[in-house]
Amino acid sequence: MKKITIGGASKRSGVKVPTIRYYEGIGLLAAPSRSEGNQRSYEPADLRRLTFIRHARELGFEVDAIRTLLSLQDEPNQSCASADAIAKARLxxxxxxxxxxxxxxxxxxxxxxxxxxxxxxxxxxxxxLADHGECMHSHH
Amino acid sequence: MKKITIGGASKRSGVKVPTIRYYEGIGLLAAPSRSEGNQRSYEPADLRRLTFIRHARELGFEVDAIRTLLSLQDEPNQSCASADAIAKARLxxxxxxxxxxxxxxxxxxxxxxxxxxxxxxxxxxxxxLADHGECMHSHH
DNA sequence: CTACATCCTCTAGTGGCTAGAGGTGCAAGA
DNA sequence: TCTTGCACCTCTAGCCACTAGAGGATGTAG
Known part of the structure; x- marks a missing residue:
C-alpha cells in the first residue's frame, strides 16, 4: 500500500490541508500514522471518512452532528433512528x-x-432601514 | 430631556445591552455622554441609529456595509448609488x-x-453521505 | 438601610476554519 | 552531490459578530 500524504488526501477528498489538521485536532478524524520524517500518512479509510465529513459539511451539518453520524457509520448494526432524526432536524x-x-x-x-x-x-x-414600519416585516 | 440608560436603549431598540457596548467598541455607534456615576446616557438619535443597525443586521448586512449605510444616512445630499449598490449586492x-x-x-x-x-x-x-455520487449534487 | 437590579470594565470563549511565522523533509534536475 | 523549491511540520493569532462571566460600582424601591 502506497502512503498518502496530507496533500494527496486533500486533493482526493476535497478538504483543505489545514482543515484536515484541524479535524484531527478536534478529534473528528483519528491521528494517522507518521512517516520517518514525522509526516502524516493516510490510508484509504481516512479518505472515505474525510469525504463523508465534506459531504456532511456541504449539507450544513454541524461538526457535533457529524461526530454522531460518523459514530453511527462505525456501528452498522445500530438502528438508524438517530441518523434519521439528525437529517430531519437539519431539513x-x-x-x-x-x-x-x-x-x-x-x-x-x-x-x-x-x-x-x-x-x-x-x-x-x-x-x-431607518423606519422598519415601512417594510412588510414578515420575518418578525 | 430624560436620560436613557443602556438598558432602556436596549429595550427600545431591540439590541442587547452587551451588543450596544460592542457596537460602541467597534465604532459603529458613537460613545454617548456619561452620568455622574459613569453610566452611559443615550439620546433619541442614538435610539434611531441603533434601530437602523438592528434592521440592517436583520436583513443580513455586514457590519462594514452598515458602516457605509450609516455614513450615507448622515449626508443626505449625496447620491444614493452606494446604498443602492450595497442593497443590490445583498440581494x-x-x-x-x-x-x-x-x-x-x-x-x-x-x-x-x-x-x-x-x-x-x-x-x-x-x-x-458516504458516497455523494448517489445524490443529485446539483449544488456543485 | 438594605436588598437587589442594573450598570461598569475586562477577559475569554463560540464555530469552523484561515493565515502566517519559522522551521524541516523530500524528490527532481544540473 | 548539491541545490532548488515545494510540501510538510508546529504553533499562535485572527476572522465575524457576538456572548458569557468575573468582580466590582451605582442606582432605586421599600
Missing part, C-alpha cells in the same frame, strides 16, 4: 432558513426597486 | 443562498424519505 432548519431568506429577498427587492437613484434623502433603501 | 447574495439551500433541501428530503428506519447499514442518510 427543518433548512426549510426555516429558506422561508426567512425569501422574506428578506422580497424586502430587499422592494428597497432596490423603490430607489429612485437620486439623493440619499429620497432613497428607499436608507428610508426602510 | 444577489440572498438569491444565491436561497438557490443553494433549495438544492440542499431536495437532497435532505431524498435522504430522509429513503430511510427505511431500519439498521444503519441500510440507511440512506448514512449512505448518501
Amino acid at each position: 427543518v432548519e433548512v426549510e426555516q432558513r429558506i422561508r426567512s431568506l425569501t422574506a428578506l429577498k422580497a424586502e430587499l427587492e422592494m428597497m432596490v426597486e423603490g430607489c429612485g437613484h437620486g439623493r440619499v434623502d429620497q432613497c428607499r433603501v436608507i428610508e426602510v | 444577489v447574495e440572498v438569491e444565491q443562498r436561497i438557490r443553494s439551500l433549495t438544492a440542499l433541501k431536495a437532497e435532505l428530503e431524498m435522504m430522509v424519505e429513503g430511510c427505511g428506519h431500519g439498521r444503519v447499514d441500510q440507511c440512506r442518510v448514512i449512505e448518501v
